[in-house]
Amino acid sequence: MSLHERLVEDMKAAMKDKDKQKLSVIRMARAAIKDQEINQRKELTDQEIVEVLAKLVKQNKESLVEYEKAEQEERVEELKQEIEILQEYLPEQLTEEELEELIDEVISEVGAQDMSDMGQVMGAIMPQVKGKADGNIVNQLVRERLG
Numbered sequence: 001m002s003l004h005e006r007l008v009e010d011m012k013a014a015m016k017d018k019d020k021q022k023l024s025v026i027r028m029a030r031a032a033i034k035d036q037e038i039n040q041r042k043e044l045t046d047q048e049i050v051e052v053l054a055k056l057v058k059q060n061k062e063s064l065v066e067y068e069k070a071e072q073e074e075r076v077e078e079l080k081q082e083i084e085i086l087q088e089y090l091p092e093q094l095t096e097e098e099l100e101e102l103i104d105e106v107i108s109e110v111g112a113q114d115m116s117d118m119g120q121v122m123g124a125i126m127p128q129v130k131g132k133a134d135g136n137i138v139n140q141l142v143r144e145r146l147g
Helices: 003-017 020-040 046-069 073-087 096-110 115-129 135-146
Strands: none
Touching: 003 020, 003 046, 020 046, 020 073, 046 073, 096 115, 096 135, 115 135
C-alpha cells in the first residue's frame, strides 16, 4: 500500500473511531501533500510524501520549542501528539551511531579534511538520510567530525 493510500485509510479509520486529533493531523498532512502536488503539477511519490511529512515534523518541533518557552503547556502537548502521529508515516529514524558511521563513510569517500569541505560532505550525505534523520543533527555531527 502506498503512503498516499495509507493516509486515506487511516483518515477513514480516525473518522470511524471519532479520533479528532488524529483526523486533524492526517487532514493537515494530506493538505500539505496536495499543495505540493498542485505546485509541482504531478502526483507525489512515496519519497516525496515522506519529505513533506518530515518538513511538517520539523516545523512542529520548532513550534514546540517556542511554545515551551512561552510556557503554554496545553499547546506543547498537542504538538507532541501531532509529531507522534506524523512520525508513524516516516521511515525508521537513524540512530546516532548509524549516523556517525554514515558520516565517517561519506567523509572518507569525499576525502574531506576540515571545515572547508563541509559543503561537500553535507551535499553527499543529505540525500542518503532524507526523512530518516534531522538535518540539524546531521549538520552538528559533521561539524564535530570535521572541526
